[in-house]
Amino acid sequence: MSYCNRLEERNTLTYVLLLLGYCLFLSPLTVSAQTLADRLGYPSGTKLIIVHADDLGETHAVNAAAIKTLEEGSINSASLMVPCPWFPEIADYAKSHPEVDFGLHLTVTSERVYYRWGPVAASDKVPSLLDEYRYFHHDWEHNQHINANEVEIELRAQIERALAMGVRPTHLDSHQYRLIVNGKDLFDVLLRVAHEYKLPVFVTRDWFPDHPYLQESLGPDDIVLDHTVTIGPEVPAEKWAEFYISGLKHLKPGVTEFVIHPGFDDEELRAATRERSTWGAAWRQRDFDFFTSDQFRQILAQDNIKLITWRDLAKMVARK
Amino acid sequence: MSYCNRLEERNTLTYVLLLLGYCLFLSPLTVSAQTLADRLGYPSGTKLIIVHADDLGETHAVNAAAIKTLEEGSINSASLMVPCPWFPEIADYAKSHPEVDFGLHLTVTSERVYYRWGPVAASDKVPSLLDEYRYFHHDWEHNQHINANEVEIELRAQIERALAMGVRPTHLDSHQYRLIVNGKDLFDVLLRVAHEYKLPVFVTRDWFPDHPYLQESLGPDDIVLDHTVTIGPEVPAEKWAEFYISGLKHLKPGVTEFVIHPGFDDEELRAATRERSTWGAAWRQRDFDFFTSDQFRQILAQDNIKLITWRDLAKMVARK
Numbered sequence: 294m295s296y297c298n299r300l301e302e303r304n305t306l307t308y309v310l311l312l313l314g315y316c317l318f319l320s321p322l323t324v325s326a327q328t329l330a331d332r333l334g335y336p337s338g339t340k341l342i343i344v345h346a347d348d349l350g351e352t353h354a355v356n357a358a359a360i361k362t363l364e365e366g367s368i369n370s371a372s373l374m375v376p377c378p379w380f381p382e383i384a385d386y387a388k389s390h391p392e393v394d395f396g397l398h399l400t401v402t403s404e405r406v407y408y409r410w411g412p413v414a415a416s417d418k419v420p421s422l423l424d425e426y427r428y429f430h431h432d433w434e435h436n437q438h439i440n441a442n443e444v445e446i447e448l449r450a451q452i453e454r455a456l457a458m459g460v461r462p463t464h465l466d467s468h469q470y471r472l473i474v475n476g477k478d479l480f481d482v483l484l485r486v487a488h489e490y491k492l493p494v495f496v497t498r499d500w501f502p503d504h505p506y507l508q509e510s511l512g513p514d515d516i517v518l519d520h521t522v523t524i525g526p527e528v529p530a531e532k533w534a535e536f537y538i539s540g541l542k543h544l545k546p547g548v549t550e551f552v553i554h555p556g557f558d559d560e561e562l563r564a565a566t567r568e569r570s571t572w573g574a575a576w577r578q579r580d581f582d583f584f585t586s587d588q589f590r591q592i593l594a595q596d597n598i599k600l601i602t603w604r605d606l607a608k609m610v611a612r613k
Numbered sequence: 614m615s616y617c618n619r620l621e622e623r624n625t626l627t628y629v630l631l632l633l634g635y636c637l638f639l640s641p642l643t644v645s646a647q648t649l650a651d652r653l654g655y656p657s658g659t660k661l662i663i664v665h666a667d668d669l670g671e672t673h674a675v676n677a678a679a680i681k682t683l684e685e686g687s688i689n690s691a692s693l694m695v696p697c698p699w700f701p702e703i704a705d706y707a708k709s710h711p712e713v714d715f716g717l718h719l720t721v722t723s724e725r726v727y728y729r730w731g732p733v734a735a736s737d738k739v740p741s742l743l744d745e746y747r748y749f750h751h752d753w754e755h756n757q758h759i760n761a762n763e764v765e766i767e768l769r770a771q772i773e774r775a776l777a778m779g780v781r782p783t784h785l786d787s788h789q790y791r792l793i794v795n796g797k798d799l800f801d802v803l804l805r806v807a808h809e810y811k812l813p814v815f816v817t818r819d820w821f822p823d824h825p826y827l828q829e830s831l832g833p834d835d836i837v838l839d840h841t842v843t844i845g846p847e848v849p850a851e852k853w854a855e856f857y858i859s860g861l862k863h864l865k866p867g868v869t870e871f872v873i874h875p876g877f878d879d880e881e882l883r884a885a886t887r888e889r890s891t892w893g894a895a896w897r898q899r900d901f902d903f904f905t906s907d908q909f910r911q912i913l914a915q916d917n918i919k920l921i922t923w924r925d926l927a928k929m930v931a932r933k
Binding site: 352353354357377378379381382385406407408409410411413414415416417418425426427428450454457458557559560561564565 | 672673674677697698699701702705726727728729730731733734735736737738745746747748770774777778877879880881884885
């Protein structure tokens, strides 16, 4: 249990940092004069959101919920975990729905206890990423040595598998933000690989105060979102809708990515996530329920919030 | 679809061969004078069965059904697929229930389409076992080159992971019978590894007529079951119970392993097996239903059929 508790503490810490970033963006002091929306030619003050589902490929319950929300228009973007057992299901869907905005949710941890996965690269090429059973580490301990070259080998293997299986990704992001928050070395690997494959990376200005190396490494051609909103373990279940409504009502001009985790609270997902409630089955069902609600759609219409995808962003930036 | 059809044809062929073996054992001509039961000291004519669930670790629905049938006494033996995503769940159960008769269901194929897995060994050490995406092949084509040395590397990696995770296996068997029916080279690898780890291998005399190399390779200290019963795709759903009842009513003296595939016909298993109905979710639910039925228990009692496990067999042979 102590290991799980440590995991949870680390996850909580990560999300507290992310939420701090979100709070900072609410302060007018940190809002830059020129947002990504400005750069894209939208009238000043336009509010755009990407409603982005994470973790596709991890379980069937997540794939099924994501496909339903994509087809009903509740979300408009998502990213896929290539090393996970259900990746073939969602890759098949992506191949037959090339218009959908799918990125790759690059994954170098296997955070669950009863249901796990390992690397796409040969395990003897990426030993620092693996535990003694050849799964990805549950999580990275504070003093864990993660070899950046091995991360690069694994990221390339994941992208190559996705391409070979017919996925045409629109962007890259990082499962559990590992490649964002763990220092310049890993972020530079992510950025180098992204540039090579000509794919934008999900980065937001909200993160710059806590991780200044992000801004240092990014170049003028990189897409940087203005803001992000994601829910954390400090929000009780009964306040779920309230959190998202507040996020939408206080939305700032620019492009904001809502990072959400829809899934169905069924036998499979309950079993796969049962060692802790954070990002568990009930959590994911709550995300599914809010983003498929009439309330969510009504707020978008009432507040004139526009939807944008990574495909739109890449195209519009390319046109400039 | 044609690929799936070919898969199904090959599976069907394998099971037709196995069922032919079963038919042969019904003929008095092939019943040896000395059965394993005789060797173990049981009175002549004793009928013993192992009720054995395959494929644990493959999905949660299979693990959950197997645990329920083990705890209710409907099955008394099972084997675990180490490369599969849900192996950690069943390994954890095995570790905390060391009295249960768990073997390893050595796995070198990944026969599904939407849900897949790869090797435990480093993928660059076992290239002949893998497809272009680094999953195990769906199945082995007729002219597929499978390198026996690579099979040995993979089997050792599976056993070592299981031991490291606290599983103490009682026996070895082979998923889809690949290491049994594909020739002497692979069977000899299986037998060599089994001898090294001092584990019995599931082999039955029923298979000798079709695969004479089995008998040639086995030594006097190897355990050989007398018979096996397993259901095949030629049995329609409504004849399921009838098939098993007939198998039990016509049981011959000696040790017979009933190889069954219990699982729950739920969202996860339906999705994981949806490309074909053979060994699918409904199939596995039917196995669960028959072997947890009062009818099954009544026949065992009425016909004085005794239960035996691989643990019993290994112990009793060791005592002799």
